[in-house]
Structures are given as C-alpha cells and as structure tokens.
Amino acid sequence: MYGRTRGAAARIGARLEAARTARRLGRDPAAADIARALAATTKRTPSADEQDLLHRIEDLRGELLRSQEELDVVDHGCGVPDDDVGRDEMYHGRRFVRTARQTCHDGSKRPQEALLLFELVRAFRPTACLELGTSLGISAAYQGAALELNRNGRLVTIEGAPALADLARRNLKMLGLDHRVEVLTGRFADRLPDLLKDGFEFSFIDGDHQEDATVEYFDGIVTSMRGERQLTVLDDIRWSPGMRRAWQRIRADSRTRVAVEWHGMGIVLARSA
Secondary structure, three states, X not given: OHHHHOOHHHHHHHHHHHHHHHHHHOOOHHHHHHXXXXXXXXXXXXXXXXXXXXXXXXXXXXXXXXXXXXXXXXXXOOOOOOOOOOHHHHXXXXXXXXXXXXXXXXXXXXXXXXXXXXXXXXHHOOOXXXXXOOOOOHHHHHHHHHHHHHOOOEEEEEEOOHHHHHHHHHHHHHOOOOOOEEEEEOXXXXXXXXXXXOOOOEEEEOOOOOHHHHHHHHHHHHHOOOOOOOEEEEOOOOOOHHHHHHHHHHHHOOOEEEEEXXXXXXXXXXXXX
C-alpha cells in the first residue's frame, strides 16, 4: 500500500522532515512518541495484522472512489477557503448532492495523513478518542484500526450530514470496526458539550474550518482533557488565512506544550491548565 501511494522522492523528504522534527522535540517522552509516529509513516514495516486492516481500508477507499452513489449532503461549515458563512446559514447548513466518489476524493484523508493518525493512536494508546468531521469514515477507520490493534479504546466521531454518517456507519461495519467507532450525527456545537464532560485523550479536528470555531473546539477539548498526554490533531491548518490564524493562536496558547506542523496538519501536545 505504502509504495503505491508515495514516490521515492516524497518518502525521502518525509524521512528528513521526521528526523528534523525528532531533533527539535528533544527529550520529552511524549514528544518523542510524536516523533516516532512521524518517522513510522515512512520507516516502519507494519506487522501482518496491521497490513491486513490497512489494506482492507484502502480497498474500501478504492470502492468509494469508483462509486456513483448520490449523497444528499448538509454542510454546516466553510465550503471553500475564506467562505463567509452567516450564523443562520451555518446553523441550518447548506444542502447539495454529491457522489460518493467526489466526497471521497475531496473529503477523505489521503493514505499518508491517515497513516499518521494510525501511528499516533498506536503510540499514545488512548482509551477515549474524538473526531470532528467523519465524512465517509476513512480517517475514523484508521483510528479505529489502531484501537483494535491496541486491544483497547473507543472513538466517537461526529458528522453533520446524515447521509454521510449513514454511509460511514456502513463502511465501519463492513470493516468490522463498528464496535470501536461510534458515529454521531449533528452539529459539533450541539454534540460536544455532553461529550466533553468525560474528556478525551486523543482528538482529531477536521471540520468547520472557521478560525474562531476551531479555536473554541480546541479550548473545549483541552479544558476537559483527561491525563497528561492529551493529543489534539488539527487538519488543514494552512487551508485559509483564518485557519492559519487559528493555528497560530493554538500554538501560542499557554496550555500548548508541544506543537508540530506536518503536511498541513497540526499536532498539539497539551498540558493541564
């Protein structure tokens, strides 16, 4: 799988970047785990059990990329960079029809990025995980696969579009990961308050893509954090000026212990307030 998704030059570049990150992170044990996870995306040879699960997820991705099934999508966030979304429009969402192929191509994490989520979950071994933005369930499947191989933990993932949530549930059940991953339907702002009462150890923020909302999600997650190894991964931190500002605000937060940027994703190791 890995050789098919990345050329030699890209692999060498990723290895050099991982080495530089490892040197910069120093001796902090948790930060070192981040560095090892980054390096593992290009260096580590997966076990037979890992390869089996990851190949099945990528086979599913291939099926979705060929699917012309039409999906009635409701989008509660930004559709394109610098999208000026009004509060009322964001609440009710914008409706449009897309095929599963288009949705998978545009909205699912690429193998290298999804593999990083897998390696981070394997390294940090969280028991309570959160994802904002399920789409078709590809990134949730990578995280769920890591939890399954860890033999512990569950992921709660939230999707605003009922049609996408239904297909994600179907996909996760097909992969045999539905006992590790629960897909909830609804707006993040509606679902998060109750979920955050118990706290999470690992979170992946990949939805909404508005500056203030992204910072608010991070604040809520870190405020309710569980343990001293709370890890938050943010996607598309270079997607728009607003997301770049959100990333800078999160990096400057007093609770941010380590912040690493990797292929447009931000990885934050937080400390208790």
